[in-house]
Amino acid sequence: MLAGDEEVWRSLKEALPSLERLQAEQKWAELLSEGVSLVDRHGDAVPDTNIYLLRLLDLLLDACISLGQYHTALRFGTRTVEPYRLYYPDPHPARGVQLMRVGKLQHLLGGVEEALKTFRQAYDIMKMTHGTEHTLTNELQGKLGECQAELNRD
Template sequence: LLKTPYERQTELLENYYFLCECDRCFGDIQIKILHAAKCPNQKCDNPVKISWKDCDLVRKPKDESKKNGYIKENGDSNNESEKEESECNNKSEIEREGECSACGTKCTDKQIEVFKKAMEFTEMHLQKMKNVDVCKFCLEKQEGILHPLNVMHAQTLDHAFDALIQVQLWETACLYAEKLIPCFKFYYGERHPLLGLLHLKYGKILLYKMDLSKALEQLKLAEKILKITHGDRHPLYKEQLLTLLSQAMLES
């Protein structure tokens, strides 16, 4: 789920031979944020659209544009007024490129260029992000440029968090976990096992650091999710989570 709808749909199409048209794949909010830039206005958290690559974010069915039952099979309209309306909409969409739809702040040419370079750099290194230094370098390039929920930023944080655990850099891992939790909630939802595992990992690190109140908070969040997703008889829940939860409660 931590991918673009196009990538998810392609995997389903190749393995299960159907094109997914669910609300999640076609949801406007997610599509708007997937490759979004951060608004230059520090007080605004609205995503800003900047085209950086000629790629599709979602696969649309060939007959998707059947409006009023009067559309050709290739998606071209037989109605001239509809064509004109579509052209006007496309024009206004282009004009809004690089401009925040909430506060009206416009990105400078330099900011747009920096965003494009950050996205291209991240895409190039995304498959090699087992290395902590590569992850950190990518995140430095993304800082203040990519929207906090941008899918590539989320993927980088995910790789970075796992890499930091491997090398036991707990302080930085905690910082990245805080940023990663909202991303997981946005892409996976409130009751996904991967979100539960993230809370568990984060809580375990906090417990190791003796930050007991925060550790207890994270482990309780993990317990609520994993009890549903895994069940109270699963070894992860029964042997690992409950043990850590008991330890956090006793020590606090």
């Protein structure tokens, strides 16, 4: 959870409260600017599995979605998939929801086959954690159907 350069992850840890405040105030552009600056500045000094970088990636994902920057959102969201698998073993609702978010971005941006795989992973988790009658699980079933129909048309 604390992998990478300690000085770098400590600076990320110290920056998070300010960034979380920007999120709470819905100052998305400022959050995105400051967060991307941190990611760019620290490069590969800490892996995506570092808990503080993972939190930053989640904040950036939210900011990008709120600003309609879906390609960038997918880039950040994709980076969270493996750390979520590591920290939230199946079946965990947080991992299911994260996979659903990434799958929606993949689908929106035309990655139908990729989205279908991601939605299937999310559904396998969420049918157990949320139940088959839950709104999110039903939404996932709909997304699975949409992707399958799109692939069958091609």
